[in-house]
Amino acid sequence: MPEFRNQTISYLTSKFREIGIRPVSKHGQNFLIDMNLLDLLVRSADIQKDDVVLEIGTGTGTLSTRMAAQAGHLVTVEIDPHMATFALEELDEFENVTLLNFDVLRNKNNFRQEMIDTIKEKMAEIQTDHFKLAANLPYNVATPIISNLLRTEITPKSMTVTIQKELAERITAPPNTKDYSALSVWIQSQCRCEIVRILPPRVFWPAPKVHSAILQIDIEPERRAAIPDLEFFHEFNRALFFHRRKFLRSVLLSAFKGKLEKNEVDEVMEQGGLNASSRSENFTVDEILAMSEMFRQRLLQQEG
Numbered sequence: 017m018p019e020f021r022n023q024t025i026s027y028l029t030s031k032f033r034e035i036g037i038r039p040v041s042k043h044g045q046n047f048l049i050d051m052n053l054l055d056l057l058v059r060s061a062d063i064q065k066d067d068v069v070l071e072i073g074t075g076t077g078t079l080s081t082r083m084a085a086q087a088g089h090l091v092t093v094e095i096d097p098h099m100a101t102f103a104l105e106e107l108d109e110f111e112n113v114t115l116l117n118f119d120v121l122r123n124k125n126n127f128r129q130e131m132i133d134t135i136k137e138k139m140a141e142i143q144t145d146h147f148k149l150a151a152n153l154p155y156n157v158a159t160p161i162i163s164n165l166l167r168t169e170i171t172p173k174s175m176t177v178t179i180q181k182e183l184a185e186r187i188t189a190p191p192n193t194k195d196y197s198a199l200s201v202w203i204q205s206q207c208r209c210e211i212v213r214i215l216p217p218r219v220f221w222p223a224p225k226v227h228s229a230i231l232q233i234d235i236e237p238e239r240r241a242a243i244p245d246l247e248f249f250h251e252f253n254r255a256l257f258f259h260r261r262k263f264l265r266s267v268l269l270s271a272f273k274g275k276l277e278k279n280e281v282d283e284v285m286e287q288g289g290l291n292a293s294s295r296s297e298n299f300t301v302d303e304i305l306a307m308s309e310m311f312r313q314r315l316l317q318q319e320g
């Protein structure tokens with residue numbers, strides 16, 4: 017095992033002073049200073065030599081070096097040019113690292129294509145179909161990152177991420193709870209999710225205002241493949257939770273406005289035995305998958 021630099025507060029403050037910068041809160045620059053937890057994240061990600069690992073938020077490169085030592089290739093993305101310069105020095109000795117200095121998101125719903133292309137290129141180079149996300153994510157963009165990664169042309173095997181505790185709870189929430197949302201259903205419809213550890217603010221520098229969590233998300237390929245049209249399901253599920261306090265019939269009528277008549281929506285509901293006065297949050301993930309498929313079939317019949 018190579019010797020890795022520890023990321024202590026004194027190391028970080030002196031390095032930042034040397035370069036003349038401060039942590040930028042709008043970029044979620046909270047650095048993990050408990051190396052045992054950093055190692056826990058790496059262990060949970062179970063990184064192997066045939067894995068291409070994506071890290072979003074290189075920061076100072078502390079987590080990157082540990083992952084690069086185990087991975088086939090590490091693609092790490094950092095928005096802040098100061099951080100990227102800082103990390104490049106750290107990562108200098110690794111030939112299996114590609115650092116991309118840009119905003120990982122082209123917009124809320126899409127990644128920067130150059131990042132996807134780089135991952136595909138590296139997977140082809142080391143002849144693997146194993147791709148994983150492992151990162152201490154910037155909290156302001158954690159939701160689109162996790163959600164969108166299940167909508168790209170390359171599906172990760174797993175995502176091991178440090179995120180805000182509230183977000184981890186929303187992703188893992190069961191039906192009939194206030195946290196159960198379109199995001200919970202989207203992720204749980206194709207993944208197994210587990211909170212590995214809750215992290216208090218003091219394990220980061222600067223300390224954030226909120227608690228965090230290491231979340232392990234394992235993609236279940238059979239469940240994902242069983243969803244006939246992922247994009248349709250994604251949109252249906254979003255529409256279902258858009259007015260989460262409304263009754264199901266009213267939610268469905270507005271979701272299919274202009275596509276299905278009222279009586280057609282009622283027919284599908286009746287066929288599926290759907291209770292008009294239930295709410296989206298009352299349905300399990302499998303029930304929502306089935307509901308989405310019934311409406312997709314109805315629209316297909318209409319088009320055909």
Ligand SMILES: C[S@@+](CC[C@H](N)C(=O)[O-])C[C@H]1O[C@@H](n2cnc3c(N)ncnc32)[C@H](O)[C@@H]1O
Nearest residue numbers: 043046047048073074075094095119120152154
């Ligand atoms: C929570 S820090 C993680 C730093 C480091 N990996 C660690 O574990 O200590 C998040 C990092 O993501 C970077 N970042 C924020 N928004 C980003 C974006 N949209 N695209 C790429 N990097 C981003 C920040 O500049 C910051 O360095």
